[in-house]
Amino acid sequence: MAEEKPTPLELRRAGFARYKKDVKERGKSFYPFAMFEDTVMSLVVVAVIVGLAVLWKWTSYGPHHDGLHKGVIGPEYAPPADPGTVSFVPRPDWYFYFLFYLLRIFKWPESVFLGTIGVPTIALILLLALPFMDVRLERRPSRRPVAMVAAVLTIMSMAILTWKGATAKEALASEVIADVPSWVKTEKLPAAAVPGAKLFATAGCTACHTYLGTGGSNLGAPDLTNIGTRNLGISFQIRHLECPSCVNPGSPMPKFASLGTARLRQLAIFLESSKGKQ
């Protein structure tokens, strides 16, 4: 009698039936054996959470009676939200740093889409499709070199991106303002552009944009050192600052309309005068 080779599906079904039989015959009862380990681990988790809460409270508000004090792992809260000031550096919670830092790699406008949507969507599709891409029965890590290398590379890149996001330099308005005289000199800015330059340094622009090497380079924001060479025009600059996404659909830049037309005009003059190193 010729024996037919079992199909992969039959192999899997037979393997799972054997697993069920083995567990039934030789397995241990979930309670109390496995449940004991689960309980110990859960208690550790709760203890860690309580420990973090205590550390947070008793190094911030505890000794200082000020919830804004930084403490060891962060303040209780930042100053209240103020849509009028834009000098605050937008920063997500730490577990989004890897996404946040992707936007330093992909720049507006050519490739920012890859950083915001492209890479995360591809990663999600790969995750969902994993059990259908890897259909071998083999489970031992030593015999799954491709899967293990892919896992190590994924973990390493996420760790590096998170670390880079955590240590990314923030451009503080008080430090950036000191650079304005050197900007005037290097770019040979006219006197009319100086108020706009000071505003640029203090209004939060450098949280994302760079200018002559100063600034944050976040969220895909382009360098503005020689934005004036594109001759976009004062009125375009004002319209763009008032509502970036109205002019450039899909721009992640916040609206700066709250600065008022007069100050936006100063900013626009500064930007249009920025023709790079002269």
Next chain:
Amino acid sequence: MAIRRAPSKAQVRREQMLAAVNYPLDWLEERSGLVGGVRYFLFRKVPSDTNWMQTLGSATLTAFIVQALTGVILAMYYKPSPHDAYASIQNITDHVTMGWLVRGMHKWGASVFIILLFLHMGRVFLFGAYKYPRELNWIVGVLLLVLGLTEGFTGYLLPWDQTAYWASVVGINLNGTAPFLGPWLAQFLRGGQEISGDTLSRFYSLHMLIIPGGIIALITLHLYLVIRLGVTSPPWSKEAAGREVVEEPAPVRTGLTRPAPHGGGRD
């Protein structure tokens, strides 16, 4: 010949006690089958050599339960309006009795929850536990990861401080860069053209009703599948329960990094 003696007083008491304990359980079992269900859950067999790494799933569940309980308490004191939100957060953290503990556990529990989600996923990947017949449970798990991250994003705005506000302005704008649905999604999240009180109440509703509801539903499905399909044993298991894949002939390849397998396979 056995002599039938009258039961002693102690024996009678014991039987009465047992009947008193069993009566409500029997009542419940007869009408719902729940007692049998719980018994099946507790006394089901798992592989004899499960690993400590396999406690990460229940640890993630514990972190979620901590988030749910502390979240309910926070909702009793938090006021989701741009005018009151910040003050109510200050009040909870600095004045309400043990409020700092509840908010601290919620704030830091979120990070612990996310870390555990990733660790649990890593363990499942390492063990190859996403393979037949557990593909569907892997997908449910990925959806749980996405919903967990969404909880993080929506919860971050609620304290209504500068960090929260500007991270959300940019985060919503980034959602808006998606093709086709992006602008619509950004508009929906903001509840208008600008971030406002409407945005805050939207995020609050998403954060404490819709997304947690989805998470609870998916966790239920996740656990149902774990119980139905059984717990995987470590892939390096020498126990019989780990042999579910051994029939696949091991590739006999030799090379610089891989010596010839002894006897062509395991066991």
